Amino acid sequence: MSFQAIAGQDRVKRILQNSLRTDKVSHAYIFTGPSGTGRRGMAKAFAQAIYCKVLPDDACGECLDCRKVEHGNHPDLHWITPDGASIKIEQIRELQKQFAYRASASGIKMYVLEDADKMTVQAANSLLKFLEEPTSQVVAVLITDNGQALLPTIRSRSQWIPFTPMGRDAMAAELLKEGHSPVLVQMAVRLTAGIDAARDLIQGNGFAELRNLVIQLTKESLSRLPSALLTAQQKLAKGEFSEQLPAFLDMLILWLKDMVQLGIGNRESLIYSDQSDWMTQQAYLYPIQHWIACLEQAIETQKRLRFHANPQLALENILMRLKGV
Known part of the structure; x- marks a missing residue:
């Protein structure tokens, strides 16, 4: 998935692509904003761009590394989601253990935490140590609806990337272009904050x-x-x-x-x-x-x-x- 495949969020794309072009990728980012605004897709596109062997600031989608990220089996990319209602300290410890090994040819290890605000206190404190003292070249992306719910010490050590809701007219135009029913599009863009959420709603059961x-x-x-x-x-x-x-x-x-x-x-x-x-x-x-x-x-x-x-x-x-x- 290239950055251009994601609708909207042009400011986010500029920040991330500029960091890739200038070789100034931060060690940690907080992707914060309403659900459905493309945070997860952007994290995946960013990971592909980091590991892509063809393009300097985007993903070609064709090289071996791009395909590995796409299929979820890149050895240096770790994706963590809540275990039940929360992200637990055991999950962070397992991540730290994985990161003790050397990265493959890219030299960069990356992890993405979905629903990062659902970390337990112990998990958040363990992650904080990891952010302060990474064992190798590491890039972290923390995805959250509410970045303010994260520990202030985690926020201060990460680059804040706000995701804003896409305008309704722009969302509707994009969804209509995809061939969705106009009456369902009009409804969905008023019930959601982002095009991904609107699309999921339209395609969802019932x-x-x-x-x-x-x-x-x-x-x-x-x-x-x-x-x-x-x-x-x-x-x-x-x-x-x-x-x-x-x-x-x-x-x-x-x-x-x-x-x-x-x-x-x-x-x-x-x-x-x-x-x-x-x-x-x-x-x-x-x-x-x-x-x-x-x-x-x-x-x-x-x-x-x-x-x-x-x-x-x-x-x-x-x-x-x-x-x-």
Whole structure:
């Protein structure tokens, strides 16, 4: 994977490629930013560029070292993920043991820690010693949603590389170019912070079906409320989508935002654009305050569910509010 294959994050690419060109690769980096912004892909591209025998500041993707990184079997690259809920001291000790051996022809050893903020205190202290006293030429990449959660001493010994969410329009354009459904793209770019996360959401199980369920339940609520309550119980409260209730509420909130927009006469940039004719008719049947109140209740329900409110009751209340009951 070359740097150019990663959408966005141009500033990150410039920093890393410049360090390769000037032979000033830091001994440790913190890749921090929201999930889905390309941190993992960037770490892999950086590793390939470091070991690539053809290009000075990128990966050719063809040489033996590039292929080894791509397939996860390069002897000098170690990739660590949490063991269960955390990265444990045993994992860091094993890494240190591996790094006691000499690197192969490249002379550089590299390790990537995913979810680095999930290190136990003991693991973090052990890593700190390793950062301070590497036994050979070592490059570390720590990937985290929240770099501030790392020990200050680790942060001070690493180069901070912030990953920023890609603009929605740019994400949408890229995903549409890849051939994804426009209505799913519009939804995904509003529910995620990066193109990788949006793509995963679109391709994940049940995303399109969950969107269809939002449309079904809102239609039923406004025309046949008892039917909506039964569907909600069968599919959401206890059925196949019970684990996806938070995602359903995210989508319902976007639907309600569309209704507020339609209520004030704005038909531009609708997320449920394929439903705009029917939604416009419904929007004018109620005063704008109705849709704002529904939106506020959906947001409040989302908060209450985090504190273990009764899902079925919460759903029924929202659907009845839609109807104005």
